[in-house]
Amino acid sequence: MKNILNFFTYIVIVAGIVFGLPKLLSHYLNTPYPMAAITSGSMWPALKEGDLVFIQGVEPEQMKVGDIVVFRDKKNSHFVIHRVTKINDKTKTFVTKGDANFSEDEPSDFADLVGQTFEIKGKSIRIPYLGSITVFASNLKEEKKMESIKTP
Amino acid sequence: MEKKEMGRKILISLAVVVYLFVFYVVLDANKYKAMVHIIEGAGRVGVNPTSESLDFGDISLGMSATRKVDITNQTVMPVRVLVWTTGDIEDLMNVSDKNFRVGAHSDAEIEFSTYIPASAAVDRDYEGRVYIFKIPTFGL
Numbered sequence: 001m002k003n004i005l006n007f008f009t010y011i012v013i014v015a016g017i018v019f020g021l022p023k024l025l026s027h028y029l030n031t032p033y034p035m036a037a038i039t040s041g042s043m044w045p046a047l048k049e050g051d052l053v054f055i056q057g058v059e060p061e062q063m064k065v066g067d068i069v070v071f072r073d074k075k076n077s078h079f080v081i082h083r084v085t086k087i088n089d090k091t092k093t094f095v096t097k098g099d100a101n102f103s104e105d106e107p108s109d110f111a112d113l114v115g116q117t118f119e120i121k122g123k124s125i126r127i128p129y130l131g132s133i134t135v136f137a138s139n140l141k142e143e144k145k146m147e148s149i150k151t152p
Numbered sequence: 153m154e155k156k157e158m159g160r161k162i163l164i165s166l167a168v169v170v171y172l173f174v175f176y177v178v179l180d181a182n183k184y185k186a187m188v189h190i191i192e193g194a195g196r197v198g199v200n201p202t203s204e205s206l207d208f209g210d211i212s213l214g215m216s217a218t219r220k221v222d223i224t225n226q227t228v229m230p231v232r233v234l235v236w237t238t239g240d241i242e243d244l245m246n247v248s249d250k251n252f253r254v255g256a257h258s259d260a261e262i263e264f265s266t267y268i269p270a271s272a273a274v275d276r277d278y279e280g281r282v283y284i285f286k287i288p289t290f291g292l
Contacts, residue, residue, distance in 0.1 A: 044243055044269055100269030102214055 031057030031115045036070060036081060037131030042098030043068065043081060047117075047124060050132035053081070054118035054125055060110035063087060063094060068124055070114040071096065079114060080105070182221065182284040186241045186264070190272050206282055208266045213274070216267040221284065223262060225254045231286040235262060239280020244268065253289065 025034035038051040046068065047053060055070050063069060065084050071094075073080045082096035085104055093107040117124040188208035196212040208217045225231050235250040248263035262284065272278070 041243065041269065044271055046271075048243060099271040102270045 025054065029054060029056045029115070029118060031055050033070070033079070033114055035134075036079060037135045038081065038126075039131070039135060040098075042100050043083070044100045046083075046099055047081065047126055048128065050129050050135075051126040052130035052134060053127075055115040056118045057115045058113070060092070060094075060113050063113065063116070068117045069094075069096065070116065071108050071112045072114060074106075074108070074112065081117065177285055177287050180286060182223075182282075182286075184221070184282045184284075185279070186237070186239070186245065186282050187277060187279045188217070188241060188244065188266050188268070189277050190268055190274050192274050206264055211266065211268050213268050213270055213272060216265055218263055218265040221262045221264065223254055223260045223284065223286070225256060225258050225260075225286065227288070228256050229291070230255045230289045232289055233260065233262075234285045234287065236283045236285070237280060238283075240278040241266070241280035244272070244278055245280075254286075 022034060026032060028034075033055055036053055036055055038047045038049055038053065041049045058069075063084060065087060067084050068081060069084055070079055070081050072078070080096070082098045082101075082105060084094055085097045086095040086107075088094070088107070091107075092110040094110065094113070095104050095107050097104040119125065184204075184206045186206040186208070189210045191210045191212050193212045195215060196210065197215050197217055206219050206221075208219065211217055223233055231254050233249075233252055233254055235247050237245060237247065245264055245266045248261075248265075252260065254260045264282070
C-alpha cells in the first residue's frame with residue numbers, strides 16, 4: 001500500500017515538474033516562451049549547441065547593445081537568439097549578430113522582439129545538453145504528427 | 153545454500169568477463185590528442201603533418217581544416233565504431249560519423265573537420281582528445 005502511494009506521489013511530482021514548470025516560468029519570466037533550445041553554434045562560446053536557456057520578456061525600450069535577445073526571423077518565422085549590435089530608436093529596429101558569425105543579421109523590428117536570455121551577474125543561464133533532449137523530443141513529436149497525417 | 157554460492161560464482165564470472173571486455177575495448181581504442189592554434193589574419197591555414205595526433209595546425213578565423221583517420225577491421229567479426237571527443241576543441245570540431253559499423257576485413261574513414269568561428273580567441277590553443285572505440289558486435 002505504501003509503495004503504491006509512493007508511486008503516485010512520484011507521478012504527481014514528475015507531472016507537476018513537466019507541466020507546471022513551464023507555466024510557472026512563463027508567469028515568472030513574463031513571456032509565453034520561457035525556454036529555448038540552442039540549435040546552432042552561432043553564439044559560441046556564450047551559448048553552445050544543445051544548451052537550454054531561459055528567456056525573459058522585455059520591452060524593446062529596455063533592450064541594450066550587447067544583450068542576447070530572442071526575436072522572430074521575418075524570413076522563416078523561426079526564433080533566433082543573437083546579440084544586439086545596434087539599436088535605432090527612430091526606425092524602431094535593431095540589428096543583431098551571432099558571436100561566431102562574421103556578418104550582422106538583417107535589421108529586425110521592435111515588434112519582432114520576443115525577449116532576452118535570463119542572466120545572473122551578466123551571464124546567460126544555460127543548461128548544457130538539455131536543449132538537445134528537448135529538440136530530440138520535439139522532432140520525435142513532429143515525426144509522429146507527420147506519420148499520422150500521412151496515414152489515412 | 154549451494155544454489156546461492158553457485159549464483160555468486162556465476163555473477164562473479166560474468167563481472168570478470170564484462171570487465172575483460174571493457175578493458176579490451178578501452179585498450180584497443182585509438183586515442184589521439186587533438187589541437188588547433190588560432191592565428192591572426194585571414195585565409196591562413198598552416199600544415200602540421202603528423203600521424204601521432206589530430207593536429208590541425210595554425211588556422212585563422214573563418215578557415216577550416218580537415219584530418220582523416222582510417223579504420224581497419226582485420227578481425228573476422230564486424231565492429232561498431234564509436235567516436236568520443238573531449239576538451240575545448242570539441243565545440244569546433246565536426247566528426248563525419250560518430251557511430252557506425254565496419255564489416256569484417258573492411259576499412260572505413262572518419263573525417264574530422266575544424267572550423268574557426270569569429271568568436272574564437274586569437275593566439276589561443278584549443279585542445280582535446282579523441283577516442284575511437286571499436287566494439288566487437290558478435291554478429292548482433
